[in-house]
Amino acid sequence: MSMNAQQPADRGADLAEDLEPTAHLIAEKADTTASQQEKAHRPISRGRLVWRRLKGKPNFYIGGAIVLAIVAFALFGDLFNIYTQGQQDSFNFNSPPSAQHYFGTDAIGVDLYASMTSALRTSLLIGFLAAPTATLVAAIMGSLAGYLGGPFEMFTNWLINLLLVLPVFYVLMIVSPAIADPSNLPGAIQWLGFMPAWGLLVIAIGLFSWMIMAQIVKNQTKSLKEREYVKAARYMGVSTPTILRRHIIPNVASLLIIDGALGVAGAILAETSLSFFGLGIQAPDVSLGTLLQDGTGAAVSRPWLFVIPASFLIALLTGVALVGDALRDAIDPTSEVNRA
């Protein structure tokens, strides 16, 4: 069936799913007909269907557990520790992990456990805010440019190309003094000075990481625009914002969610790298980046200073990616089948 060469080429995507969903349908039919007697003709909302599918994914549980554990550690880890971030224990320099210092201490006796919780809070905050910011900008710019076409598309292309050729890291290096000290902000955006450093970092990372996704969303939108259901909606008199919201964005949603989820990892990495080079979060604040930077030199002699922050970083990125993967499968009912 799926091998049948005589189907039109543009229905190729249909081929692979041809076999599976029918089996799925038959199976589902069997168990729904039983429950249908008591069920009224209420359509199940989309959100609930997605949630139902999500619950069947092991990836979601594993990733979710990892992310939740790390978030819980960042929020409540301090309850089990007598030291606070930055506090020095002058009797224990370079102490390996012990009952007193769970994660050990550094050369000046700072408790790594306390630093870790604080650093994770900063990094998580930046990651979970910067990625959706970038995705949101990408979705709006991309879908508008693709759907409207014309001058707006030309402007978007120009802007995307401009931002893409700018070396982002270099630009962030240039703006980093402003992040370190908001009073260095140029006059026009001086009002942003009320924000803490991490807030400015969110904006900076967000504004420099939407371009590729916007490009993809734009091209997707252009092909979706020619789809008959979008045409049908237009002929029904559905307004442009509603078409974008109802037909375009949900159809690129799986892309956006992957982007958002992987973007979290990317944003954490970006923050970490910036802070690693001393460009992001500044002392006395800590983030995963600053901790890693402090720990690199000691990686061989005092491995806990490097291995612990690095393991947290890896675990966090893996957990976020697994959740993103599971979400994509749940939101896009065909993706799973297509890959099978």
Added chain:
Amino acid sequence: MPEPLLQVKDLTVTFPNAKGGVRAVRGVDYSVGEGEFLGIVGESGSGKSVSSLAVMGLLPSSAKITGDITFRGESLLGMSDRALSKLRGREMAMIFQDPLSALTPVYTVGQQIVEALTLHDKNVPQRSAEKRAVELLKIVGIPAAERRVKAFPHEFSGGMRQRAMIAIAIANDPALIVADEPTTALDVTIQAQILEVLQKAKEVTGAAVVLITHDLGVVAGNVDRVAVMYAGKLVEKGPVEEVFHSPRMPYTMGLLRSVPNMLTAGKERLVPLEGRPPNLANLPVGCPFADRCPAAQDRCRTTEPELLADLRDGREVACHRSDEIAAGTLKPSDIFPRPPHEERAVKDSTGLQPVVKAQDLIRHFPLYKGAVFRRVVGRVKAVDGVDFEVLPGETLGLVGESGSGKSTTALEIMELVSPQRGSLEVTGKDVGTLSRAERLAMRQDVQIVFQDPMAAVDPRMPVGDIIAEPLTVHGVPRAERDRRVVEMLELVGLDPEMTDRYPHEFSGGQRQRIGIARSLITNPKVLVLDEPVSALDVSVQAGVVNLLEDLRDRMGLSYLFVAHDLAIVREIADKIAVMYLGRIVEYGPVQEVYETPRHPYTRALMSAVPVPDPTIERARRRILLTGDLPSPTEDIPGCNFASRCPLFRMLDETRQAQCLGDDPAATVHGKSKVACHHVDEIHRLDDADISALSPIPGD
């Protein structure tokens, strides 16, 4: 009995998957003698293509193939790919469905033919291979072959590419040609040409041909023997006349009765073949057709019938009740009775206000050149001045080949804006004068059903939301929308419980019904149907066509029915407009246009449509059109059909000059309007008049 050229014995093909495997082909036996023309028919998913790919050794290596395939007594299954490659192209050739992807875009057509020649005979000098390539292109009817041999595939039209494919296939005088849906992607006039070329290729090379298709009409006119496939098995096999005139397997009967026949359409209703083919990954026990078979008995659900030869006449049928059917005690009309046909009263349309009225409508697309300074370098005249009207309760069929502008015309109506030229009135109002609010309100009255049932519904929305969407625009409250959705689902024959399902859980026919439900939810006056059944399997088509007819009569709808299938249009339409290159060449009542077509293009089009009846099909003479559709960007001073017109070539010089210099306007003949200067000369084409043939006797 001589040994057959190709013998397929108990062929089974399994595609492994997580759940064990999908058996796409389940024990197929057939043989093809030297020079024989075998047709294999089946719907999509029946395994017909897979079984032929197995013969050619072209299945992916993951496929598990058992059984035996022998070619001239040699088993192909155990053969190494290298040994098979020696046979492929020299002894066995294949023609694929999609001629664009079957040719390599970076080599010229000539190079690809030469490659086919030299690959199997290294001693052929380049020069003579090139000469042979030109000869082959001439055989398949490519004009100016010497020049065309140097052209790239993209410079060829679809029909010419398929000819080139045939040229490659016959390059080495193969003994067997396997043609997998060779004409499915082509227009009917081109299809007629290609089938003619295929017949010629068969005569030139003396090869046996296996033609795989879903089109019963194509089979009827060409093959000697036919094999019908269903759910991976052959269910009936026999000489084409016998199978078509006295089918013995209920599936064959159902298939034959669900196909609209251009000669009888409109006089009786189509017989829908309910249900869908079984899922090959999860086959029920017993006969796979039992679920859809009205004549199924208990034993059909427990044991699967084998394909058995009838000892008296040698016909092979896989049905438990074939004896009864052969004896005549179980007649096709008992198994698949025709739904009662209500004669539609010919309405008195005078004085009625048309719901859609187009006058001199044009739609030109500018062609741009240059990246910085864009300038218009030409215009694609997609729609170039058409007049038509749709009266209340009436169906206007808009037919034409691809590129004729019929879909553009339909979409132009849906835009509800002032056309580039001419005027468009919908429900009596000129759309150019509408205000925003009025236009929005009018959108309730005009709705559209699209061709591709997969693309026409948003795959991310549950069916209930899809159907309710038109109502959201007009501020209908949620509860009312839900109520209407249930009503619509019942109206189109779907289970109202299905509102929370997603489109991919439905079959093509069901999805099309969802599209119809969506279009009807606003109680429209006019429905624009853009090829609503052409993407569906034949057995499903009949059900959708019948549904559309019922809905029209029950709800007093008017249809603008855009289609390329003349048989379906005859079935459903009251009036027909034949389009060619953005113009309507003939426009009139269905009865009159089909019985006495007055425009040479209409005649050619009608003669090209294959009729699913071998006796009639063989007796018919086709008017073959030469060449392809001219480019719609060309400025043609005279009649734009003159370059392909069969009548034009029969005329004297002064009359020809009139055709070339003067664009014919539509003139009234009988009840039709015809855009031809020489309507009075059309009898010259009469030798090929299809209306002279009596329709098939009813049952």
